[in-house]
Every structure is written in structure tokens, then in C-alpha cells.
Amino acid sequence: MKQRPASACLRIVSVLFIVGIIAFLVFSGSLTLLRQPVFTSYYENRSLEPIPEYSLAGILDGSYFSSLNTYLQEHAVGRNTLLRWETIMNLNILRRPVVNDVVIGEDVLLARQDFWIYEQDDLRLLVEAAADRIAGHARAAEEYGGRFYYVAVPHQALAFSDDYPPYMQSHEDYYLDAAALLADALQERRVSFLDMWAYFRGNGSLREVSSRVDNHFSIVGALETGRQLLERISADTGRELHYLEEENCHIQWLPNHYLGSRSRKLFDLWPSDERLGIVVMENESQFTRTDRSSRTVGEQISSRVYVLPSSPDETVSYNLYMGGDWGFTEIATDRHELPSILVYGDSFTNPVECLIWQGFDKMYSFDFRHYSEYDLDELIAMYQPEIVVCIRDYEAVLKADGNGQ
Amino acid sequence: MVFSSSAFLICFFPLLLLCYFLLPKRCLSGRNVVLLLFSLAFYAFGGLRYFWLLCVCILTDYLAGIAIDKCTLPKHRKLLLILCITITLGLLGYYKYAGFAAAVAVSLGISISIPEIVLPIGISFFTFQGLSYVVDVYRSDAPVQKNPLNVALYISLFPQLVAGPIVRNTSIAESLRQRDHTLDGFSRGLTRFLLGLGKKMLLANAMGQIADSVFALAGHPSLTASLAWIGGIAYTFQIYYDFSGYSDMAIGLGLLFGFHFEENFNYPYISDSITDFWRRWHISLSSWFRDYVYIPLGGNRCSRGRHVFNLLLVWFLTGLWHGANWTFLLWGIYYGLLLFLEKYPLRSILPKVPAVIRRILTLLLVVLGWILFRSDSVAKAGMYYQALFGGSGFSSSQTVYYLREHSWEFICCILAALPITRVLEKRFLGSGAKPWTRTTARVLSMAFAALVFLLSYMQLEYGGFNPFIYFQF
Numbered sequence: 122m123k124q125r126p127a128s129a130c131l132r133i134v135s136v137l138f139i140v141g142i143i144a145f146l147v148f149s150g151s152l153t154l155l156r157q158p159v160f161t162s163y164y165e166n167r168s169l170e171p172i173p174e175y176s177l178a179g180i181l182d183g184s185y186f187s188s189l190n191t192y193l194q195e196h197a198v199g200r201n202t203l204l205r206w207e208t209i210m211n212l213n214i215l216r217r218p219v220v221n222d223v224v225i226g227e228d229v230l231l232a233r234q235d236f237w238i239y240e241q242d243d244l245r246l247l248v249e250a251a252a253d254r255i256a257g258h259a260r261a262a263e264e265y266g267g268r269f270y271y272v273a274v275p276h277q278a279l280a281f282s283d284d285y286p287p288y289m290q291s292h293e294d295y296y297l298d299a300a301a302l303l304a305d306a307l308q309e310r311r312v313s314f315l316d317m318w319a320y321f322r323g324n325g326s327l328r329e330v331s332s333r334v335d336n337h338f339s340i341v342g343a344l345e346t347g348r349q350l351l352e353r354i355s356a357d358t359g360r361e362l363h364y365l366e367e368e369n370c371h372i373q374w375l376p377n378h379y380l381g382s383r384s385r386k387l388f389d390l391w392p393s394d395e396r397l398g399i400v401v402m403e404n405e406s407q408f409t410r411t412d413r414s415s416r417t418v419g420e421q422i423s424s425r426v427y428v429l430p431s432s433p434d435e436t437v438s439y440n441l442y443m444g445g446d447w448g449f450t451e452i453a454t455d456r457h458e459l460p461s462i463l464v465y466g467d468s469f470t471n472p473v474e475c476l477i478w479q480g481f482d483k484m485y486s487f488d489f490r491h492y493s494e495y496d497l498d499e500l501i502a503m504y505q506p507e508i509v510v511c512i513r514d515y516e517a518v519l520k521a522d523g524n525g526q
Numbered sequence: 527m528v529f530s531s532s533a534f535l536i537c538f539f540p541l542l543l544l545c546y547f548l549l550p551k552r553c554l555s556g557r558n559v560v561l562l563l564f565s566l567a568f569y570a571f572g573g574l575r576y577f578w579l580l581c582v583c584i585l586t587d588y589l590a591g592i593a594i595d596k597c598t599l600p601k602h603r604k605l606l607l608i609l610c611i612t613i614t615l616g617l618l619g620y621y622k623y624a625g626f627a628a629a630v631a632v633s634l635g636i637s638i639s640i641p642e643i644v645l646p647i648g649i650s651f652f653t654f655q656g657l658s659y660v661v662d663v664y665r666s667d668a669p670v671q672k673n674p675l676n677v678a679l680y681i682s683l684f685p686q687l688v689a690g691p692i693v694r695n696t697s698i699a700e701s702l703r704q705r706d707h708t709l710d711g712f713s714r715g716l717t718r719f720l721l722g723l724g725k726k727m728l729l730a731n732a733m734g735q736i737a738d739s740v741f742a743l744a745g746h747p748s749l750t751a752s753l754a755w756i757g758g759i760a761y762t763f764q765i766y767y768d769f770s771g772y773s774d775m776a777i778g779l780g781l782l783f784g785f786h787f788e789e790n791f792n793y794p795y796i797s798d799s800i801t802d803f804w805r806r807w808h809i810s811l812s813s814w815f816r817d818y819v820y821i822p823l824g825g826n827r828c829s830r831g832r833h834v835f836n837l838l839l840v841w842f843l844t845g846l847w848h849g850a851n852w853t854f855l856l857w858g859i860y861y862g863l864l865l866f867l868e869k870y871p872l873r874s875i876l877p878k879v880p881a882v883i884r885r886i887l888t889l890l891l892v893v894l895g896w897i898l899f900r901s902d903s904v905a906k907a908g909m910y911y912q913a914l915f916g917g918s919g920f921s922s923s924q925t926v927y928y929l930r931e932h933s934w935e936f937i938c939c940i941l942a943a944l945p946i947t948r949v950l951e952k953r954f955l956g957s958g959a960k961p962w963t964r965t966t967a968r969v970l971s972m973a974f975a976a977l978v979f980l981l982s983y984m985q986l987e988y989g990g991f992n993p994f995i996y997f998q999f
Contacts, residue, residue, distance in 0.1 A: 127961035131968055135713035138972040142716060142979060143543065150536030183573025186533070193532040200987050207984045218930050236924045238748050288926035 152198040159196060164204070164388050169195045205388045212390060218286055221386045226284040229333040230383035230391060231277060234290050244298055247519045252306035254521065255511070259312045261498040262509045268357060269509045271307060273300065274338060274346055274469050275318035276514040277383075280331030296515045303518065315353055317346050318515060333395055335381030337439055340372055340398035343472035346512070351477065354508055360460070362480045364402065370476075372398040377430050377437045385438070397437050399427045400476050406454045408478065414448040414491045426452070426475040442471035448492030450474070452484040460507035465489065465497060466524050470512045481508075490523040497526060527571035529719075529775045530726050530986060538568065546783065551707065558679055558702065561783060565684035569648070572688075576646035579617060580682060586613050587656035588677040591663045595670035607664045611657060618653045621646055626850035648688030650847060654814055656681045659695040661818055668696045676702045685779035689772050691790040691810035698785055705784030713968075715781025717975040722774025724978035725767040727985045729942065732935040733764035736928050741900055745909040750922040754913040756929070761900050762893050763939040766795065769808070795892070795943045798884040799876060800864045803892060811847070815840050830870075837869075838862040848899070853907060857899045864891060 161168050170191045179185030197203075211220040218224065224231040259269035282291035300316060307314040321327040321342070330342030338346070344365060351362040363369070374396045384391050412421045428444045430437050443450065446468055461483040464470055470486065478484040485504055489497070501509060513524060527534050542564045549556045570577050590610035597603045621643055628640040659680065662668035671677045679702060686693050740757025743749040749757075773790035780787045794806035804812050816825075823836045838859065845858015868876060876884065897914070901907035912918075929936065953959070954967035 125961060127965040131965045132709060134965075134969045134972060135709055138976065139709075139713055139716060142720070142976065143540065146536050147540045150540055153532075153536060181573060181575040183571070183575070186527070186571045186573070190527075190531050190533040193536065194987065197532055197536065197987055203984045203987045207988045210984075215934050218927075236748065236927070286927075286930075288923040288930065290923070 149198055153193060153196055156196070156198060162195075162201075164201065164385055166382075166385060201388075205390070208388050208390055212387065218289075223383050223386050224285060224289060225391070226281065229281050229284050230381070230387065231281055231284060231291075232336060232383070234278060234285075234292055236290060237292075239295050241298070244295070245302060248299060248302040248306050250521070251519045251525065252303065252310055252312070254526065255307065256310035256312050258497055258501065258509065258511070259310070261501045262506075264502075265505045267501070267505065267507055267509055268313065268354070270313045270315060270350065270353065270511070272315045272317060272346065272350060272510060272512045273303070273518050274342070274512060274514050275321060275327065275331065276516045277331050277336045277338075279318060279515060280321075280327045280338075281333075299515065299519060313353065313357070315349060317342075317349065320349060321345075332381055334379065334384040334391070334393050335439055336383065337469060337472075339395075340400065340472055343442075343469075344370075344372065344400055344476060347473050347476040350473070350510065351480065358460075358507070360480075364404075364479050365400075365476055369404075370400050370402045373401045374398045375430070375437060375441075376433045377435055380436050380438050382439065389436075397439075397441050399429075399441070402479060406456070406479055408452050408454045411451045411453075412444070412447045412449065414446075426478070439468065439471070442475050443486075446471070446488050446491055447486070448488055448490075449494075450484075450486040452478045452486075454478070454482055456482050458482070461485070461504065462508040462510060463487070463501065463504060463506040464510045464512065466512040467514065467517055469514050473512055488524065489526055527568050529772070529779075530723055530982070532986065533571070535983070535986070538564070538571075543782075547707075554704065555675075557783075558675060561684075562675060562679045562682065565679065565682040565687060568684040569682060569687060572647045576644075576649075579621070579646050579649065580652060583614060583617065583652055583656050584674075584678045584681050586610055587660050587681060588671070588674045590660045591670045591677065592672070594660065594664050603664060607660065610660050614653050614657055618649055621649055623846075623850045651690050651692060652681050652687060654811075654847075655686075655692050658692065658814060658818065662695055668694075668699060671695070671699070671702075683780075683785070685776040685785075686787065689769070689776070690808070691773055691776060691787055692814050693787055693810070697788060701785050707784050711781050711784065713972065715778045717778070717972055718781060719775050719778030720975040720979040720982070722771045722776075722778055723982045724975075725771030725774060725942070727982040727989075728978070729935055729939050730764050730766075730768035730771055731985070731989060732932050733760040733767065733939065736760035736932060737764050737900065741902075741906075741910070744901065744906040744913070747918050748922070748924070749910070749913040750918050750925070751914060751916045751920045752925040753922040754910060756925050758893050758897050758910075758914065760928070762795075762896050763936075763943075765896060765899075766791075766943065767939065793943065793945045793948070795889055796885060796945065797888050797892075798881055799868055799888055800861060800891065801868055803888060804861070804865075811844070815844055819843060826869075834866055834870075837866055841865070852904050853898055853901050856904060857895055860895055860898065 158172065159169060160171075170188065172192055173179065173185050173188035175185060179188070208221060211217045212225065219233045222233045224233050255271050259271075262269040278285075278291045279293060279296055282293040285291045296318075300318060304314055304316060318327075321330055326341075326345075329339075330345060331338050348365045351365055354360065355362045375398065376396070379393070379395050379397045380389055381393075381395070384393055408424065410423050410426070412423070423444075426443055428441055430441075439445075452474075459480065459482040462477070462481045463485040464474055464477070465487040467488065467490070470488070474484065474486050483504075483506075485500070485506060487497070487500065495503065511524070517523075517525065519525070527538065529535075542560070545560045545564070546557055549560065566577075566580075569580055587610065590606055594603050594606050597606060622645055624641055625643050628638055631638055632640060659668065659671075659677070663670050671680065676699075680693075680695055680698065681687075683693070683698075737757055737760040740749070740753055740760065743753070743757075770791040777787045777789070788810060790808060790810050792806040792809065794803055797803035797806055820836055820840045823839065824832055825836065826833045828836070841858045841862030842855065843858070844861070845855045848854040848857070879887075894911075897910055898904075898907045901910055909917075950967070955964050959967070
């Protein structure tokens with residue numbers, strides 16, 4: 122019997138539909154299994170699930186298969202493309218206020234903050250505990266005549282708190298309370314405290330010193346932090362540490378496209394003309410640099426603090442500063458008449474370290490998220506630097522893990 | 527393994543199709559073996575530790591069926607049935623309820639240790655499915671399956687193995703011996719599967735994120751009334767699209783291989799009474815309890831007192847089936863009481879209430895029930911209810927955030943809960959529709975399913991948030 126046109130059309134479309142879907146699955150599966158494994162995800166900035174190791178226990182309790190599923194998911198061919206499409210859809214079609222955990226502002230990308238309310242008493246306890254820890258390190262430095270400085274810098278949410286939608290929280294009030302309590306607590310414990318958030322608020326430059334596409338501050342913020350720190354050290358020690366003044370250095374902006382931590386989460390789909398800058402000194406000293414980290418094997422020697430791109434077309438990231446986070450870095454300038462300095466903290470120290478090493482014979486830099494050979498007090502006793510500086514942002518200031526030890 | 531996973535979609539499923547359809551149509555027994563092996567592998571993917579449990583259930587049900595069928599004495603047949611039920615429910619009782627029972631005993635002052643027992647995936651489903659086969663054989667409602675592979679396949683068939691629907695042997699016994707594989711059936715099955723995948727990946731998961739965040743705030747002052755309601759509504763959508771999506775996938779997969787499973791959901795959120803709700807929600811479970819517990823107890827063909835007892839017992843057991851926690855028990859009793867009210871004191875009043883009001887009230891009662899169901903404990907449920915009615919204030923910026931962030935999902939959840947598809951199917955695919963209208967409608971539905979699949983696959987790659995609610999059963 123001759124097939125009617127409608128039925129024939131339906132058959133053809135059905136076949137195309139079935140073949141299309143099945144072919145997609147077959148090719149996805151085959152290519153995923155046959156391709157070379159990818160170890161990291163550039164845009165997610167993390168390691169991907171490795172091929173699970175076979176074990177009897179894993180087979181029995183199902184964990185092997187669960188890990189295998191995660192491996193297949195993370196190594197699926199076309200994954201990055203699909204993630205980009207998802208992000209484009211959320212940004213441009215569905216226009217969600219938060220995409221990939223990033224709050225989409227008018228001209229700024231911010232971190233989505235969890236909703237929570239705080240109790241004043243709980244905050245006070247946290248501040249007292251943090252102040253006790255910090256004071257302990259200050260005393261360790263003072264034992265041999267050293268000086269300790271604690272520098273708190275504003276994180277991005279504080280610089281752009283007004284850019285959050287009214288129904289979302291920046292927790293500015295929490296950090297304002299924390300800052301006030303911390304200042305009092307550190308003063309009680311005779312710890313020299315430099316509150317850069319108060320400083321930037323005071324001179325109205327908060328928005329200029331913070332990045333719009335990254336959680337860190339900009340080179341402008343780092344430079345001003347370095348200046349204020351050296352001013353304080355100069356005033357306390359009588360040493361002339363004014364090499365970061367305007368007449369001695371200037372900022373050179375790189376033409377390269379800047380991929381910040383926020384814009385990276387959006388697969389670089391959000392248009393931004395923000396640039397990274399480096400500070401160029403009028404007179405720069407020679408130095409050698411040694412790095413060690415729990416992530417690398419052995420030591421690495423170099424003679425640069427900025428990891429500059431090889432061409433203007435290369436995209437740069439915050440890793441420009443010091444090459445990212447290192448467990449241990451030593452910069453030696455071989456000028457023994459100058460003091461030594463020990464700096465520790467999270468990533469906010471990186472651009473500041475690029476600047477301040479100039480005025481010291483040795484700069485020891487530690488990031489305890491990637492270093493565990495000795496604790497801070499042991500290192501202070503070992504190196505006996507004249508100056509010990511901690512630089513932390515307000516989001517981390519009260520935390521006891523990592524660099525909050 | 528779950529259907530909404532990379533392992534299933536890009537490995538298991540294509541490989542199964544290849545192995546199954548490589549065998550010629552006339553080799554149905556070979557195809558059944560392929561299905562059986564893949565179904566067992568599907569279950570083993572969750573861990574081999576409890577694989578033996580599935581095998582024991584299959585063996586018990588097979589041997590019980592054979593023995594009951596061969597036995598002529600009613601007394602012996604009954605004994606065999608009781609033995610099978612005891613073994614099966616004993617296994618279910620141990621793995622699912624031993625810890626809970628021990629915790630209750632401890633709370634009553636009895637000094638015993640509480641065992642830490644891992645709940646094997648799907649145990650509530652495949653035990654009930656196997657029992658329904660044995661009882662049907664006992665009642666002579668279903669023919670005995672002499673071929674053990676058929677029993678094994680019936681119980682372990684992967685589309686419905688770990689989360690239902692609970693399939694009666696009578697509905698697929700014939701299909702095990704003979705079934706058609708048509709292009710139309712395959713495309714319909716694939717469409718159904720992909721739409722079910724979309725329900726799970728695009729709707730249920732998004733609602734689940736909201737529900738999990740909000741329910742975690744029970745007892746916290748930040749749980750305001752608006753937030754509590756949003757959380758309750760989100761969970762109402764999550765559980766529906768999660769479970770009905772899984773059922774759609776199971777039914778769709780069954781169609782691919784020529785099996786026709788019964789519908790498990792029928793737009794339950796438009797119900798105009800609790801009675802109506804339970805005719806539309808998890809139909810395979812409610813009909814299982816009706817046929818194997820309620821009716822054998824006498825149903826409603828007995829004194830009023832006995833009827834009420836039957837009702838409350840069945841709903842107590844229904845709650846218990848869902849989980850080993852007081853919240854599930856109370857949830858079951860909650861529905862038992864509501865049904866009692868509908869059947870007795872409100873029987874003459876309800877029909878007089880306008881249908882719209884009845885539907886709204888029913889939905890409200892259902893949402894309130896889900897809050898109890900979802901809560902970690904009775905105490906947390908109490909705190910949640912308190913917040914629901916203004917215990918911690920009314921407004922919350924977090925509510926606005928969830929509505930803004932997931933506005934599309936909420937709109938789609940509301941629309942998909944309405945029988946729009948049914949209306950469209952009747953209009954464009956019904957017998958009165960012209961051939962080209964039907965063809966166009968089918969083509970559009972396949973195109974829509976393909977789009978939903980692409981979005982779902984994107985979401986799969988994107989998310990790490992992919993829990994299945996009913997997997998605790």
C-alpha cells in the first residue's frame with residue numbers, strides 16, 4: 122500500500138531524530154573514551170577528576186563507578202563548549218542576576234555571597250581569637266627586637282558593596298563591625314595595625330583600587346598599600362623607605378587582555394577593558410629569587426617578580442604578580458646593610474611583594490596554604506627578620522586556617 | 527547508575543542499544559538476555575556489595591512462584607506465600623528499618639546498639655515488584671514464569687529497577703515472550719525519555735537547590751514566612767519533577783525495547799481532593815497498596831470502624847515505605863486522616879465547594895504534607911511550620927533572590943504541572959486531527975525533545991548537583 126505523504130514525512134523525521142540523538146551519544150561516548158585525558162580546566166581553574174584507580178573495595182561499595190562517572194562527566198568531549206553555551210544562555214537570554222556564582226553588575230562582576238545574619242557576640246569571639254593569634258606572632262618577632270605589622274585590605278565585595286542588587290548581601294555591615302572590633306583588639310594587644318579599608322574609604326578611592334573582574338585589588342591598591350606600609354615602617358624604624366613615592370616609580374599598564382577570577386568563571390564572555398599594571402621603579406636593584414611550593418618539586422630560581430606576557434595578544438591574569446601563590450619565596454638583593462622582611466598572607470600579598478622587596482636585603486615570603494614545613498613562629502625565630510608583615514583581606518582576616526594560623 | 531549521568535547517557539545506553547538491536551528481531555530470547563545482563567550491570571554500578579540481595583530476591587520470587595504453582599493444597603500454597611513474604615520483607619525490614627527500630631528502642635530506654643546499615647539502592651521497589659508477582663501467582667491472577675530468566679528480567683529490568691514505577695507482572699508477562707519494536711514506538715519512547723530527562727535536569731535540580739538551602743534554615747531566625755513558602759513550593763516542584771521525570775524516563779526506555787509500562791503520574795497538582803491526588807500521584811505504589819494490603823484487609827466493604835482502621839493502617843505503611851523516620855510515618859498518617867475526613871465527615875460538604883477552591887485547598891494540604899516529608903526530623907518540621915506562619919517575620923531578600931534567579935524555572939514548573947500537553951495531544955494528535963496536523967505535531971514534539979535534550983546535556987556537564995530523591999527508597 123502506498124505510504125501517504127504525511128506518514129512518510131513522519132517516518133523520515135523520526136529516523137532523523139533517532140539517528141541524531143543516538144549518534145550524538147555514540148560519538149560523545151567514543152570520543153570521550155578515546156581522547157587524550159585533559160588534566161586541568163582552564164576556565165574552572167582546577168584539576169579535573171583523574172581516571173579512577175581500580176580497587177576491590179571501590180567495586181564493592183560503588184565508589185569506583187561513582188568516580189568513573191565523574192571522570193566521564195568532566196572529560197566529556199565538547200564540555201567546555203557546552204559550558205560556554207550554558208553561560209551565554211544564562212547571561213544573554215535568561216539574564217539571570219547571578220551566573221556561575223558571579224553577580225552580574227552594571228560594570229562590575231562580584232562574588233555571590235551566602236545569605237546569613239551574624240550575632241555580635243559570636244563576632245566578638247572570633248575577633249578576640251584572631252587578635253590573640255596575631256598578637257602571638259607579634260610577640261615572637263619582638264623577642265629579638267623585630268617589628269610586626271598587620272595589614273587588612275578590602276576585598277572586592279567591600280569596594281563595590283553598593284553594586285549588589287538590593288535583595289543580595291555584601292555583608293558590609295558585618296565587616297565594618299569586624300574592622301572596628303579588630304582595631305580595638307589589636308590596639309589592646311599592642312599590635313601595629315594598618316587598616317587599608319578605612320584608608321581607602323577615607324580618601325574616597327575604594328572603587329579605584331579594586332578590580333572589577335577579579336576578587337583582588339588592582340595595582341593601584343597594591344601600590345598604595347605598599348606606600349602606607351613603608352611609611353609606617355619608616356616612621357617606626359627611622360629608615361628611609363620612600364622608594365614607592367610618585368617621583369620614584371610609575372605604573373605601566375599592560376595592553377594585554379586581563380582575565381580576572383570573576384570573568385574566568387564566565388568563560389571570558391563578559392566585556393571588560395580593565396588592564397593589569399606593573400610598577401616600574403626609577404632605580405631597580407638586582408636580585409635573585411628562589412621559590413618552593415607544596416605544588417612543585419624542588420626549587421625554582423628566577424630573577425623576576427612580574428611574569429610578563431610574551432606578546433600583547435596574550436591574555437594575562439593575576440598570576441602576573443610573583444607568578445601566583447608560592448609556599449616560600451626568598452628574594453635576596455645582597456645589600457647586607459639593609460634589614461630583612463618576612464611577609465605572609467594570601468594572594469593579596471603578591472602585587473605588594475613585587476614592590477616592597479626593593480628596600481630590604483632579603484624578603485622572605487610565605488603562603489601557609491602551600492607551605493607546611495615550619496609554622497610561622499618557628500620561621501620568625503629561624504630568620505629573625507627585622508620586619509614581619511601579614512597582609513590579608515577582610516574576607517579572610519578572622520579565619521584561623523592557612524595564613525590565619 | 528542514574529539515567530541523568532554521563533556514564534548512562536554516553537556509555538551504557540548506546541552500548542545497550544547496539545548489543546540489543548544487533549540481534550535479529552526473531553531472537554527475542556537473546557534480546558531478553560542482553561537486557562537482563564545490562565540490567566544487572568546497571569544495578570552493580572551502584573556497588574557489588576548488595577548485588578547478592580537482588581539475586582536472592584529474584585531467586586526467592588522465582589522458586590516461590592514455581593512452588594506455589596505446583597502446589598495443590600491451599601494450606602501449603604499459603605504457607606509458601608507467607609514464607610516468601612517473610613524472606614522478602616525480612617530483608618527489606620532489616621536493611622531499611624533495623625537502624626530506625628533500634629533508635630526507637632534506645633529512646634524508650636532499651637539498651638541496644640544502633641546498627642549502621644547502608645540502604646541498598648532500589649530495595650523498596652524490587653522487593654515490592656517481586657512480591658506482587660508471587661501474590662499474583664498465588665491468586666492465579668498471573669501465569670507462573672517457568673523460565674527463571676523471565677523472572678529475573680521482570681524484577682531487574684533496569685528502567686524501573688531502582689525508582690519504579692512498580693510494574694505488575696501481568697502488564698509485561700506477555701511482552702517478555704513477544705513484543706513489537708516499531709519506529710513509531712522507538713521515537714515516542716525516545717521523546718518521552720528526553721522530556722523526562724529535561725524535567726529532572728532543568729526543573730527538579732533547580733528547585734532542589736532552593737529547597738535544600740531553605741530547609742537547612744529550619745529553626746534559624748532567617749527563615750521568614752516568605753522564604754519558608756518558597757522553600758515548600760520549591761520542594762513540591764522538586765519532588766514532582768524528580769520523580770515524574772524519572773518515571774517518564776523509565777516509561778520511555780521501556781517503549782524503546784517494546785515494553786508498555788503503566789503511567790505513574792497524572793498531573794497530581796490539579797487534584798480537587800486528596801482522594802483524587804492519590805489517584806494521580808505515584809499511581810503504581812498506591813495501586814500496589816490498594817491491591818495487596820487494603821483490599822485483602824477488607825477495603826471499604828466492612829464496618830465503618832474496620833474501614834477506618836484499614837485506611838489508617840495502609841497509610842501508616844505507605845509512610846513507612848517511604849523511609850525509616852518519624853516524619854514519613856506521620857506524613858502517611860496525615861494522609862490517612864485527610865482521607866478519613868473526606869470519606870466521612872466532609873463527604874457531603876466537599877462537592878458543594880467550588881472546584882477552584884477545592885483544588886487550591888488540596889494543593890495547600892499537599893504542600894504542607896511535603897514539608898513534613900522533607901524535614902530531617904519532626905522537631906525541624908515543627909520549626910518550619912512555625913516559620914511558615916510568620917514565626918520569624920514575613921519578608922526576606924533571599925526570597926526575592928530565589929524568585930529572580932530561578933524565575934524561568936518557576937514559570938516552567940507551573941506550566942508543566944498543568945495538563946497543557948494533554949490538551950494539545952487531544953487537539954493535534956487525536957483521531958479527529960488531520961494527518962498533516964498529526965505529523966506536524968509529532969515533528970514539533972521531537973524537535974522540542976531534541977532541544978530539551980541539548981539543554982539537559984549542557985546542564986549535566988555544568989552541574990554537580992544531581993541527587994535523586996527516591997534513591998533513598
